[in-house]
Amino acid sequence: xxxxxxxxxxxxxxxxxxxxxxxxxxxxxxxxxxxxxxxxxxxxxxxxxxxxxxxxxxxxxxxxxxxxxxxxxxxxxxxxxxxxxxxxxxxxxxxxxxxxxxxxxxxxxxxxxxxxxxxxxxxxxxxxxxxxxxxxxxxxxxxxxxxxxxxxxxxxxxxxxxxxxxxxxxxxxxxxxxxxxxxxxxxxxxxxxxxxxxxxxxxxxxxxxxxxxxxxxxxxxxxxxxxxxxxxxxxxxxxxxxxxxxxxxxxxxxxxxxxxxxxxxxxxxxxxxxxxxx
Numbered sequence: 001x002x003x004x005x006x007x008x009x010x011x012x013x014x015x016x017x018x019x020x021x022x023x024x025x026x027x028x029x030x031x032x033x034x035x036x037x038x039x040x041x042x043x044x045x046x047x048x049x050x051x052x053x054x055x056x057x058x059x060x061x062x063x064x065x066x067x068x069x070x071x072x073x074x075x076x077x078x079x080x081x082x083x084x085x086x087x088x089x090x091x092x093x094x095x096x097x098x099x100x101x102x103x104x105x106x107x108x109x110x111x112x113x114x115x116x117x118x119x120x121x122x123x124x125x126x127x128x129x130x131x132x133x134x135x136x137x138x139x140x141x142x143x144x145x146x147x148x149x150x151x152x153x154x155x156x157x158x159x160x161x162x163x164x165x166x167x168x169x170x171x172x173x174x175x176x177x178x179x180x181x182x183x184x185x186x187x188x189x190x191x192x193x194x195x196x197x198x199x200x201x202x203x204x205x206x207x208x209x210x211x212x213x214x215x216x217x218x219x220x221x222x223x224x225x226x227x228x229x230x231x232x233x234x235x236x237x238x239x240x241x242x243x244x245x246x247x248x249x250x251x252x253x254x255x256x257x258x259x260x261x262x263x264x265x266x267x268x269x270x271x272x273x274x275x276x277x278x
Contacts, residue, residue: 039075103214
């Protein structure tokens with residue numbers, strides 16, 4: 001299923017009673033916010049590891065590889081997932097957006113709330129979980145409002161956790177570029193085309209992309225494609241050559257080469273290791 005067909009927002013309460021269980025999402029395209037209520041776990045996000053406990057608030061960017069190992073049970077948490085479009089529609093203020101989309105070198109994914117701070121935030125997650133099934137009238141609109149309210153409250157409690165914005169023009173261009181790439185990565189896509197869509201020069205976008213996203217334009221495009229390929233390998237029976245085409249690679253050998261470089265395994269080996277026969 002293309003990422004655009006997924007619900008733009010979902011929030012639910014989850015609990016696990018088994019220690020050492022590993023959660024490793026496949027085809028992760030959404031932003032994730034995790035609020036721990038009880039128990040403990042270790043969260044590995046890209047090259048960083050965090051210890052989670054009651055009051056841990058974790059922000060995971062779309063496409064950031066991550067796994068969570070449960071250490072103490074019961075491990076209880078709220079998990080909210082939202083699309084890029086939902087995030088941009090819900091949060092009009094760029095300083096609040098920064099905790100999702102900016103990844104400077106000193107960025108920390110984890111905010112540890114004390115008990116009074118947790119009590120201020122917890123009711124918002126409870127209401128989000130009630131609304132996110134989307135059956136009540138205007139449920140998505142209310143979720144949008146609650147999400148913005150949550151970020152405002154969090155900013156007032158911990159403004160240092162939000163990366164600063166130095167140049168709104170270029171950073172807005174980076175967000176526009178990310179949106180455009182998300183919708184068009186399945187076909188040939190050049191930096192020039194994306195820069196033109198974002199109304200900046202190729203050079204400006206290249207520099208701003210590295211500064212704000214934490215990787216180059218090329219690496220981000222590859223990550224979009226490989227992440228979708230991983231999802232298709234596990235959730236469909238399409239042959240590897242077809243999956244390569246679906247994510248933007250007309251040459252299957254080039255697709256396999258890039259996949260192996262990024263994942264240290266071939267697409268077929270990745271599929272077989274996760275129980276999906278070729």
